[in-house]
Amino acid sequence: MWEGLDEVDWAGLKHNYGSARDVPDLLRRCARRPADEAESAADDLLNLLFHQGGWICPAAPPALPFLLRLVARPDVPCRRTVLDLVAVLADLGPYAAGHADRLLRLTRSADTWTSVRAAHALWSVTGDTAAAVEPLLAAVRPLTEGTYLPAMLPAVRCLTRMGGAADRAAELLRDVPARDERLRFGGGWHSFVTDESIREAVDELLAAS
Template identity: 40%
Template sequence: MVKAVCGDAHTSWAADHAVFQADGAVAAHADLIAESLGHGSAYTDRLLTLALAGMGDLRALPALQRVADDNRLPSDRPRARILAVLPAAELLPVVLPVLRQNPEQHDSTTALLELLALWGPASEPAVSEMIRFLGTADTYDALRVLGRIGPPAAAAADRLAAYATGRDPGARRPHTRVAAWAHWKVTGDPTLALDVCGTAVRSGTASHGLPFLADLGPLAAAHADAVRRLMESPGAWTRTYAAHAYWRITGDPGPAIPVLLAEADPAWAGDPAMPVREAVRILGKIGAPAVSAAPLLRRILAQEERLSRPWRGVRILADQAYVRTLTEALEGIDGK
């Protein structure tokens, strides 16, 4: 299949996307893919570029520059995550010029912000661009990137405090929580994060605050009881995030494991509206105390077809990601 796509033979949309999504499975053909870049249709060339980038192969960089010049960088988060395996220092010169343009002109903005968040502190050269994104439709993602960058984003500390407290006229309710968390990650001072996210938990608008309390861990001990009550919420995502936060805050996985096991549905079709994969990931983080989950996770992993619902043309990518999550969770539980 790789040879057919690289040879610009008449291949189907499914065949082209299978090569792009196959990730490490086509690593043996990296030389052929690299040699084929720039010789096929723009459509096929873009998919082959992403396939090569997904291997961490720096030979994808010139082609990625061409893709960026044509305003055709990935426009969704799953494809952006493919690029995250490339070194930030090598790819930032491609990404930053795109971010410096009017974000409304680019469908790729959300994907690129996801990429910067995944790179974390290595995205420091993008701090000024992230500050400029505050007040746009991408404010939430820009705040998240600044938090992931951490102390190197100290220049944004005052703006983060303004968003966390609602003083900034562009601040919305979801912005306050992520901004407060980002302020802690940038400054090392947890006061705002504990106040804002703790208030969200007590007010019943908790789902956006729980992951940040989980990150704060034992620092959020004063909110442990409120978090535990939310493990009985009618919302699946809230129950999952509450279980995670309670374990991270208290160090006690006992109450969390049954909640997470209940969400690890073996019949899950891949619908991103359900927290199944997140529950599996957290069980793996808990490790050996979650040994009761191991038989279920192994049974899911052994299924011939785990995900039956294609989503935005990235079904193989979604299945690969789920396999990695299941495998890593079992390794965590088994102590590997």
């Protein structure tokens, strides 16, 4: 997984807080247990490589291939957090587009969260709505039966941003806001806040269609 990692001149690259010489160690820590330490390393990478204002540092392009290798492995403890980082680094544009095939494979993951975030990243990188819509539709389809999973909220929001390309989602979810019952989650009743959040997201999707 780390082939080529030590060949990058990390010390000569910059992240948001200076030299990127600490990036290789953080990448390796993402693959190790305990899980809380892996999550801490992934959070550090997000802070170092991506700025909230949208500026992406020079160390981000060479880090992206290794981040994609991490999310391709189901045994990585912080896989979802790393995938969130990949999604925001999709703004790397032409450089990130070179990894579109790997993102496409991740959209077929059996893990719904991985599939949703990969679809978002793929769409951001390539603008290919056809490839991204299908996994997002698959993720939100259980809403029509009153079942909710956490990955559905970002899926609905991503579909909304796609506009007309996601009209099939509007057709699929048109009756969801009219449901009287609360959405089922984890065998019990879902919390009021999250229930309202997904309903509002669906309303926005329908309004945008």
